[in-house]
Amino acid sequence: MSGKREWEERTYRPFVERTPERAVRFESLSGIPVEPLYTPEDLADRTYEERLGYPGEYPFTRGVYPTMYRGRLWTMRMFAGFGRPEDTNARFKYLLAQGQTGLSTAFDMPALMGYDADHPRARGEVGKEGVSISTLDDFERLFADIPLGEVTTSMTINCTASVALAMYLAVAEKQGVAWDRVGGTMQNDMLKEFIAQKEWICPPEPAVRIVTDMIEFTARHVPRFNPVSISGYHIREAGSTAVQELAFTLADGLGYVEAALARGLDVDSFAPRLSFFFDIHNDFFEEIAKLRAARRMWARFMKERYGATQPESMRLRTHTQTAGVSATAQQPLNNIARVALQALAAVLGGAQSLHTNSYDETWALPTEEAVTVALRTQQVIAEETHTALTIDPLGGSYYLEALTDRMEAAALDYVRRIDAMGGMIRAIDAGFPQKEIADAAYRYQLMDDRGEKVVVGVNRYAMHDERPIHYLRIDESVELEQIEKVRRFKAARDMTRVERRLEQLAEACRNGSNVMPVLIDAVKDYASLGEVSDVYRRVFGLYREPIIF
Amino acid sequence: MAERTVRVVVAKPGLDGHDRGAKIVARALRDAGFEVIYTGLHQTPEQIVATALQEDADAIGLSVLSGAHNYLFKRVLELLREKGAEDVAVFGGGIIPPEDIAGLKAVGVKELFTPGTSTQDIVRFVREHVRAAV
Numbered sequence: 082m083s084g085k086r087e088w089e090e091r092t093y094r095p096f097v098e099r100t101p102e103r104a105v106r107f108e109s110l111s112g113i114p115v116e117p118l119y120t121p122e123d124l125a126d127r128t129y130e131e132r133l134g135y136p137g138e139y140p141f142t143r144g145v146y147p148t149m150y151r152g153r154l155w156t157m158r159m160f161a162g163f164g165r166p167e168d169t170n171a172r173f174k175y176l177l178a179q180g181q182t183g184l185s186t187a188f189d190m191p192a193l194m195g196y197d198a199d200h201p202r203a204r205g206e207v208g209k210e211g212v213s214i215s216t217l218d219d220f221e222r223l224f225a226d227i228p229l230g231e232v233t234t235s236m237t238i239n240c241t242a243s244v245a246l247a248m249y250l251a252v253a254e255k256q257g258v259a260w261d262r263v264g265g266t267m268q269n270d271m272l273k274e275f276i277a278q279k280e281w282i283c284p285p286e287p288a289v290r291i292v293t294d295m296i297e298f299t300a301r302h303v304p305r306f307n308p309v310s311i312s313g314y315h316i317r318e319a320g321s322t323a324v325q326e327l328a329f330t331l332a333d334g335l336g337y338v339e340a341a342l343a344r345g346l347d348v349d350s351f352a353p354r355l356s357f358f359f360d361i362h363n364d365f366f367e368e369i370a371k372l373r374a375a376r377r378m379w380a381r382f383m384k385e386r387y388g389a390t391q392p393e394s395m396r397l398r399t400h401t402q403t404a405g406v407s408a409t410a411q412q413p414l415n416n417i418a419r420v421a422l423q424a425l426a427a428v429l430g431g432a433q434s435l436h437t438n439s440y441d442e443t444w445a446l447p448t449e450e451a452v453t454v455a456l457r458t459q460q461v462i463a464e465e466t467h468t469a470l471t472i473d474p475l476g477g478s479y480y481l482e483a484l485t486d487r488m489e490a491a492a493l494d495y496v497r498r499i500d501a502m503g504g505m506i507r508a509i510d511a512g513f514p515q516k517e518i519a520d521a522a523y524r525y526q527l528m529d530d531r532g533e534k535v536v537v538g539v540n541r542y543a544m545h546d547e548r549p550i551h552y553l554r555i556d557e558s559v560e561l562e563q564i565e566k567v568r569r570f571k572a573a574r575d576m577t578r579v580e581r582r583l584e585q586l587a588e589a590c591r592n593g594s595n596v597m598p599v600l601i602d603a604v605k606d607y608a609s610l611g612e613v614s615d616v617y618r619r620v621f622g623l624y625r626e627p628i629i630f
Numbered sequence: 631m632a633e634r635t636v637r638v639v640v641a642k643p644g645l646d647g648h649d650r651g652a653k654i655v656a657r658a659l660r661d662a663g664f665e666v667i668y669t670g671l672h673q674t675p676e677q678i679v680a681t682a683l684q685e686d687a688d689a690i691g692l693s694v695l696s697g698a699h700n701y702l703f704k705r706v707l708e709l710l711r712e713k714g715a716e717d718v719a720v721f722g723g724g725i726i727p728p729e730d731i732a733g734l735k736a737v738g739v740k741e742l743f744t745p746g747t748s749t750q751d752i753v754r755f756v757r758e759h760v761r762a763a764v
Contacts, residue, residue, distance in 0.1 A: 190645035190696050194672070202674065205701025206645055279647030279671050320650050406650075410745040443745045445697070445727055519653050526654045530748045539746045552727060555697065630653040630668050 085120045093117060106533065110364035111322035113487055119479035124486075132377075132482065136472045138392070140380040142373050142485070143473040144431045145396040150469035155427075156434040157459045158235060158400065162187030162212035163446050164559045165566075166222035169212040173227060175449065179456055184227070185235040185436060187211035188245075193280045195241050195614025198560075198567045207560040210446070211237075215567045216609045220248040221255070230258035234265040235310070235400065235434075240282045240617075242269035243291050244610045247600040250303065264305035266356055266400070269295060270312045272333040272505050275624070276514045278315035282614055283621035285506045291596060291617075293340045298597035300351045307356040309337060310400060316514075317360035318406045320522020323371050324488055326360060328495030329505075329514050331378055335496070336505040338387055348387045352394035361423040361430070362404040368423070369475060370484040372399065372430030378489055400434040401427040408443050412538035413550055416440035421458050428462055429475050435459055445552040512627045519629055571609060578606045583616055590620040634762040639687040641669040641678040643706065646696035651723060655691060658749035664756060675705040682710075682718055689760040691752075692722035699726050699734065707738045719760045723747065 107115045124132070134140055137147030146152060159181055161172045173184055188211040191203035197215040198207045207213045214220060224234075229252065238245045246267055253263045271288040274281050281288065292309060299308040313330035321329065334355060341351050359375065361368045379397035383389040403423040408416045417440045427435050437455040439447030447455070463469055475481050502508045509515070528534040535541045582603035589596045603613065640656040642649055649671055656668040667685050669678060682690050694702055703722060710716050716738070723743035726734070731742045741755050 190698070194645040196645070202645065205698035205705075206696055209697035210646070274647075279649060280645075318650070320654075408745075443725065445725065519657075522650050523654055523657050526658070526749060530750055536746070540748075549728065554727075557700075626670055628668055628670050630656045 083122050085118065085122050088118070109323070109367040109484070110362060111324045111367060111488075113324070113367070113484065113491070119483050121479065123479055123483040127486075132486070133476060139384065139395060141376045141396055143476050145376065145398055145433070149431060149472040150428070151472065154463050154469060155432055156183045156233075157181050157456060157463075158183040158185045158434050158436055159452060159456055160185040160187050160237065160402070160436050161452070162189070163210075163553070164208040164212065164555055165563055166212055166214065166219045167225075168208070168559075170223055170225055170227070172449070172452075176452070176456070177227075177232070179453060180460065181456060183233045183235065183434065186223070186237065188236070188238050189213050192241060192610060193238060195282050195611060195617070197571075197609050197611030198563045199571070200611055203564075205560070207563050209555055209560075213559075213563045214245075214248075214610060216570055216607050217248050217251055217604050218570050218607065219567075220245075220252055224249075224252050228258070229253045229256055230262045235268075236265070237268045239268055239271055239274050239278070239280055240288060241610055241614055242267045243295055243596060243600055244604065244613050246295060246299075246306075246308075247597065247604045250601055251605050260303045261305065263303055266307040266310050267295065268312060268358070269309045270333060270358075272336050272509065273312050273315055273330070275509045275626075276316055276329060276333075277319040277321075277518065278312075279626070281624045282617050284624045285509055287590075287617070287621035288624075289336065289340050289506065292337060293344050294595045294597055296337065296341050296351050296354075297344060297346060298595055299354065300346065304354075307354050310356045310358045311337065312358040314358050314360045314402055316518065317362060317404065319518050320406075320525060321518045322521050323362065323364065323367050324491045325495065325514075325517055325521060327371050327375055327378075327488060328492035328499075330357065330359070331375065331382070331492065332496050332499045332505050332508075334379065335382060335386075338383075339504065342387070348383070348389045349391045349394050352383060352387075352389055353391065353396070357397055357399040359399055359401050359432075360404050361401050361427045361432075363407050363419065363423065365422060365426050366481055366484055367488070368426040369430040370481055370488050372401075372427075372432065373481075373485045374489040374492065375399070376431070377485075378492065398433045400436070401430070401432040402436040403427070403438045405438055405442060408438060408440070409536060409539050410443040412544060412547065413440050413443065415538050416443075417454060417458070420455060421462070424458055425462055425466070425468065428468055431473060441550055441552050444550060445554070448551065448553045512629050515627070515629045567609075570607075574607045579603075579608045579612070582606050582608050583612055586613065587616045587620055590616060634764070635663065635665050636689065636756065636760050636762045637665040637667070637685060637687045638689045638691055638756060638760070639667045639669060639678065639682045639685060640691045640693070641673055641681070642671045642693055643673050643675055643678055643702040644694060644696055644698045645672055646694060646698070647671055648695040648724075649693070651695070652691075652693035654749060655693070655723070655752055658753055659691075659756060662753040662757070675702060675709055678706055679709040679713060679715070683713060683715060686763070687718060688762050689719040689721065689756060692720065694722065694724040694726070697725065699724060700730055703734050703739055704737055717763065721755065723752075
């Protein structure tokens with residue numbers, strides 16, 4: 082009999098019979114059963130080299146770089162965007178002055194869905210959930226006085242990411258920065274839009290084709306740019322389990338790899354620039370295990386399934402963000418503690434970049450004060466906790482390694498099911514990931530409602546007289562002012578040039594040539610984000626979602 | 631004659647794609663025995679009111695997490711009044727700051743549910759405040 086079983090019978094069980102354990106579910110947030118104890122016996126099925134290896138080497142479980150945070154700390158990248166371009170520009174400058182090391186742009190809903198500020202569908206939404214962008218003029222004001230050759234910028238934008246990339250490159254050019262010096266990341270992960278974030282214009286096939294155009298274009302002309310950030314964040318926020326987040330994200334990644342291979346690209350020419358984005362939720366060890374499992378799984382897929390030969394192609398580099406959905410409106414200062422613990426998990430999980438949420442985001446977009454606390458939380462972890470001194474400090478923890486293995490196995494099972502459906506686009510058409518997520522979200526809600534999952538300050542330790550907090554208001558005049566500015570700007574353009582560019586773009590969409598070169602010319606002639614999106618709508622048609630709840 | 635089952639349209643107005651809450655509420659109301667029509671995403675106020683009239687709905691539940699609630703909720707109420715359908719109860723939820731809640735209730739939104747609300751509170755609200763039209 083194993084030593085662990087002997088211990089259970091000799092010491093643990095008799096003790097539990099006398100002194101019962103707490104009446105809680107001993108399972109991870111994703112429902113993985115958690116045993117009272119893990120020992121070397123739980124790790125007997127694989128060798129150290131198979132399971133873990135060494136940092137900077139295949140299968141990268143312990144980290145993608147040889148020195149990890151000893152060489153360079155993770156990038157502290159706070160997501161910011163609201164109001165007019167100049168409002169966000171001021172926030173960017175503030176964050177850089179506070180020691181932030183990269184920019185991350187939030188766009189408003191009209192920009193994310195392909196409408197200019199002056200479109201009727203934009204009413205009520207201009208500058209509300211992010212910065213308002215319609216033309217290159219807005220983009221120039223957004224990045225005014227920010228040296229694009231020195232700062233890397235991440236942009237959370239998807240169905241209109243091609244327009245944002247075109248505008249970013251046009252601004253760089255105007256600043257005199259060569260494209261091969263421009264670094265940054267476009268989220269541009271359309272598959273997860275259909276699964277979770279739900280911002281789209283056209284159906285999955287043409288949407289992925291435009292993503293592939295961008296992968297191809299940046300591989301050739303903007304080599305420091307990550308053309309896609311394959312995102313689990315939204316999948317998780319929409320209600321998935323950690324295992325589903327891991328599985329669907331990697332399956333989306335496989336979808337892009339296959340699309341790029343079908344385009345005729347060599348795997349090692351584009352794979353090194355694929356980047357990832359994961360949510361970091363409350364279950365501390367499960368989240369660390371998820372990042373480690375993701376690295377190992379991706380490395381194996383790239384090497385074994387696609388024959389990548391460069392280590393850079395097998396490296397899963399990831400941005401992370403603390404879980405917005407874990408924040409509570411009740412006793413909002415408690416969110417600072419949640420964010421700190423989640424941020425620590427991201428660091429112990431070996432993330433390359435991190436956004437920490439602000440405590441007031443269940444009320445509105447964050448105030449400057451709340452954002453500062455969130456950024457300082459990362460700085461405290463980096464400078465005061467000494468957790469960044471050695472590589473993968475939790476590697477070898479019996480529990481963590483067993484959990485990593487378990488998550489990998491469960492996620493692989495999902496990936497096989499998606500493969501059997503014919504890949505992620507087919508799975509989306511069938512509503513498979515959407516249904517899995519909706520079911521998990523509903524289960525979580527029922528657990529909350531019944532108090533089976535404790536939410537501190539909400540279904541336990543609630544307080545009745547809560548002090549109101551100060552939160553950010555976006556003045557209603559911002560919308561009217563922005564609409565007016567965009568109208569005036571658009572009216573002053575040379576419309577013959579704009580129309581000719583849009584026709585060239587439509588032709589590229591139809592004949593299958595890469596849209597990026599003509600799109601860059603189009604935005605330089607001030608074709609707007611909404612007009613480009615109209616071309617996509619006209620040529621590719623609109624996506625209609627299956628109604629699943 | 632037995633009372634007809636209450637019919638609720640759960641809708642996502644505007645461009646915002648955050649549908650986790652709307653879907654959970656739709657499912658909780660369905661599980662509680664109401665007839666639920668979920669519109670799907672990115673609906674204009676005009677589309678939502680048309681659906682409500684077409685489906686003979688007794689209530690509309692609106693979910694907005696993009697900050698555009700002031701415009702979108704008010705527009706739905708305005709359109710219902712124009713169509714003479716002000717008896718359709720409008721309630722909603724999302725990231726809605728307290729001072730906006732007061733303003734929206736003043737123009738006729740029956741109730742607003744913010745983060746941390748139990749689905750049972752929403753079910754109870756519909757049970758107590760929405761009657762099936764005869």
